[in-house]
Amino acid sequence: GAVVSQHPSRVICKSGTSVKIECRSLDFQATTMFWYRQFPKQSLMLMATSNEGSKATYEQGVEKDKFLINHASLTLSTLTVTSAHPEDSSFYICSASRGVAGGLHQETQYFGPGTRLLVL
């Protein structure tokens, strides 16, 4: 099956520091990767979509300069939370798809296990 991993699984950092979260597709090439955020007791919300080699498309209300997404290869996408603050504490989940976002076919998304970020 298609496996997606995330690293780290948990991270605690001080306010003002930057944190990088990696999302890898282990056994398939992920043309598209998605980043979601989930605050406690709230639903998952899509933050951004990235196609390999292109700039990420951010959802309304998500600051692209604060949440830097790099999808430089077909198996790796990174989310960097810059100058993290306590309100950024959340559960971040990525998913990966073989298809191209906006393409003719909606491909299955495979979800990573998530990264819990706590900003002190």
Next chain:
Amino acid sequence: KQEVTQIPAALSVPEGENLVLNCSFTDSAIYNLQWFRQDPGKGLTSLLLIQSSQREQTSGRLNASLDKSSGRSTLYIAASQPGDSATYLCAVVGDNYGQNFVFGPGTRLSVLP
């Protein structure tokens, strides 16, 4: 704009009961609907995927139905077990190109031994 709601928000049942979780969506132009399970602090596990042309899917003790025209889906869990305790999320993918998952808020299920 697609909105997904789930009822109930929380449910506590004794072991062995059959139960139904409900999901509603406002825009019937969906490509598929998917039910997920989320354990505390963990990622998502996909349970069942129903394409828009299908009416139900079954996997073991789980059965999901889809009534696209009325914007509803139900997840039926038979003979519930304590290991079923988790949050259950439904999510829809829109029929428009490039539209991504829209998640419901989830139903938090506790199955008591």
